[in-house]
Amino acid sequence: MSKLSGFPEFLPAERSVELAVFDHLARVFELHGFANIETRAVEPLETLLRKGEIDKEVYAVRRLHADESEASELALHYDLTVPFARYVVENAGHLQFPFRRYQIQKVWRGERPQAGRFREFTQADIDIVGDGALPFHFDVEVARVMAEALAGLPIPGLSLTLQVSNRKVLEGFYLGLGIERPTAVMQVIDKLDKLSADKIADLLGEQGLTEAQATSCLALAEIVTTDTSFVQQVRDLGVEHPLLDEGLAELEAVVAGCATVEGVTVTADLRIARGLDYYTGTVFETRVAEHPGLGSICSGGRYDELASDGKRTYPGVGLSIGVSRLLSTLTTSGVTASRSVPSAVLVAVNDEDSRPGSDAIAQRLRARGIACEVAPAAQKFGKQIRVAERRGIPFVWFVTQDGDQVKDIRTGEQVSADPDAWTPPETDLRPQVTHKETTA
């Protein structure tokens, strides 16, 4: 009966903010034709260990009284990409490619819990997957969809920057400089967030780079623009390579494609390399200006081989939001919901014998989409009003001899009302996301 570190649970008001975030994301993704799927929570342990480099973080799962003969061990998935790749291969014959799906589910990692890092958390992923080939324009599309989703998040007080880069720009640039092992350099550059430029220069030296090469690599990584002017800035560094040209054209298209999205900053940011091997072109990370310590809250990119069954290869491009990490800012930022219950109205009860009459009034309000509850006990009206107050319910409905009346308990205003016609203001119909600091 005690809290488990790393397994956060919300009270109802905070949960309703989380639900508002899920609803918003689902709505944006569906408007863009992404179908929802859900995959099982477990995968064979061997599948997860083969795919990831995080074996220490995996939670193994086993029937308590499994007998010796029971097949291989299972484990909880640690992301939604590995299960999705399996799902695509397993159901390929039933899916229409390019297949676009979104998935909002819990994942589990046995990491050491710390601010913004949990052992159980929710990710929200979108991916578009092709059968054999996937045209580049889908990179532009997923970027725009996610930019739109991030821009409209119903969480006040967050300034988000979607940072876009392209592995071909980095690799082509390094090759153009005559560097022989560009991937190793990319993995060093990826640490720019955590290490000083001097330290990075040292590490690049260890990779066999000359001082001039290292200086050029660092100069490339310093380029950040909110428009397509980065292309000229890269050109000005005087490096040439066909792969660099290809990458610059791709990155230019992604940044230009997101230009019309308001409410989120989209940057070409050549510091972003993402060390992971499987990315092959476009890569994304996302920062929250108010919470730099959170790290990236939405990352992804292009994989030329998201999945393969040996015969067919499925390239993909997608992004994953760390919803729990994003929501971990709520507790410190004072964002919550305007009330802890869905109810907009509490219907008062005159005495227990007349409860069915109050129930009937509530039912007529519900028939028109107004969430309500009936007072738990036929106490004095002052006490019933306090029940509503404690729950944040804005209106109390009274059944009187002179007809029905409804009271806005925030203003005290009480008016005659018809249960088949009265409607609360739109902003009172459902709990609203609020910011304590601004309403206090």
Place this chain on the structure above:
Amino acid sequence: MSKLSGFPEFLPAERSVELAVFDHLARVFELHGFANIETRAVEPLETLLRKGEIDKEVYAVRRLHADESEASELALHYDLTVPFARYVVENAGHLQFPFRRYQIQKVWRGERPQAGRFREFTQADIDIVGDGALPFHFDVEVARVMAEALAGLPIPGLSLTLQVSNRKVLEGFYLGLGIERPTAVMQVIDKLDKLSADKIADLLGEQGLTEAQATSCLALAEIVTTDTSFVQQVRDLGVEHPLLDEGLAELEAVVAGCATVEGVTVTADLRIARGLDYYTGTVFETRVAEHPGLGSICSGGRYDELASDGKRTYPGVGLSIGVSRLLSTLTTSGVTASRSVPSAVLVAVNDEDSRPGSDAIAQRLRARGIACEVAPAAQKFGKQIRVAERRGIPFVWFVTQDGDQVKDIRTGEQVSADPDAWTPPETDLRPQVTHKETTA
């Protein structure tokens, strides 16, 4: 890379039926003031073993490389009641009682997989919990809320019966007959579904009942009415006891309270005993006429001690829908969705250079809530129409020299259209739940 028995996954069309069910349930529950919560997937193993009698079915969870010093083992929850009871005790100081919540989550049991029985499945629970006391009228309320939720399920072809009984009726009746161990008798009667009446009579004899007592018990269990006439039928058996009176009054109130709900049959059914110890009054089960083998798809009742922290006791009343069990009927009954994608419109692309123009049209449609996608490739229009056909998308939008046109690909009708004004019929806006047998 293979399917795991007992861990079902849906293709997108079936998943959209599941989402329609979740949306419907959430809507009904919220209209009645139930707040959503979600609890973590794991509980300490010892908590789960203490609460249930299903230790063989529990999935233990452990970090793959946990060191010896790591605290006690965890396990996946096997229902939503045990985690909810913990949540109530843990957060009691922050909750408003009576606390009404709904919870729709996965649970895991290591059962042998069979029709309608899974190892990973979803339950949808509602409960109302009091602090110290919980008036009986909440039993009537949860029954009515769940009857309304079951009645409006967006799954065609299901005839549901919510069966209500009351442990006080059974226990009072047995006590009135002079039976000393009524609980043991109740556990025998609970097997009437699986065993013949003769076998039950034998088992009652083994409990020390006389033939006359056993006959009376079986006569009580045969009483099933769709209204409150069961009261007189019980009275006619000539047994008297104060607890029987109390139970009859309660059961009468629940059945009468559900009388106005259309679309689901509510019965007083005195065969329903629910063998589990913790129920103390009202008990519920729910049958699907078309799928008798499924067993109960929605069960619950009143607990006088849902949770306790030693000092305070929290009585509760609630029901739990086995959503996965209910949805397991889909595959055999031909229920699916009208399309596998959210998109109502596919915007055609004339050539890759004009893709941004098609993207802009799509964006104008989305701004008015119309889900759409842009053709994946600028193929011949016949091929683009076939892309829409394969996904079940009803409309294809063309950008022509003479202005925009939209084609209903089911009828072939093509009309001029304005992307800021045209709207598809309401039934085409979102995927609809359909019944293959009736549409074929």
